[in-house]
């Protein structure tokens with residue numbers, strides 16, 4: 001005996017629980033309905049309720065940026081369901097790593113101007129360091145440089161010239177002195193360093209996260 005599926009039941013139920021349930025919970029519910037083939041026309045249900053399900057999506061994208069292009073737990077994806085809208089993959093990859101996105105969004109023209117003005121000012125010592133680092137990066141060699149000097153001798157100035165040069169070339173610069181350098185963050189924030197440090201402290205950067 002076949003029962004006719006009335007999708008309106010699902011729509012009204014979801015609308016009823018909107019006040020009580022989080023968007024994440026509603027999404028899980030929708031996926032369960034989808035995977036259990038409960039709905040007659042999933043797209044029609046989706047079109048009526050997607051706004052409730054995506055209530056927190058901006059927040060999540062801003063904080064996690066693991067965009068939901070992922071497969072469901074049983075290996076299925078939205079593509080398995082006729083007519084269901086799927087995320088635009090080119091946008092997904094473009095927005096999947098906010099750190100990289102930010103680094104690639106610098107205004108190359110103003111950075112070029114800043115660099116071209118300041119490079120003329122660097123003194124001999126700064127120039128030696130500048131040339132060494134640029135040579136290393138341009139030739140894709142690894143290198144660790146420790147630039148030291150008394151306060152006020154131009155380390156930050158040099159760093160800014162270097163950053164401007166690398167950023168206008170669309171290279172990634174990760175800075176960790178939040179007050180002094182543009183696009184910079186505190187080391188604790190940048191590398192997820194716990195505030196209380198012990199012998200066993202590790203930086204909690206997840207393997208597949210944008211940070212890693």
Ligand SMILES: Nc1ncnc2c1ncn2[C@@H]1O[C@H](COP(=O)(O)OP(=O)(O)OP(=O)(O)O)[C@@H](O)[C@H]1O
Nearest residue numbers: 121122123126149150151152153154155156157158
């Ligand atoms: N080559 C330069 N031409 C013009 N101004 C410079 C040059 N180098 C540094 N300065 C200026 O000197 C001042 C001190 O430089 P900067 O802040 O880079 O020093 P610092 O070594 O980073 O100091 P601190 O260790 O105290 O942070 C800044 O106002 C900076 O703009």
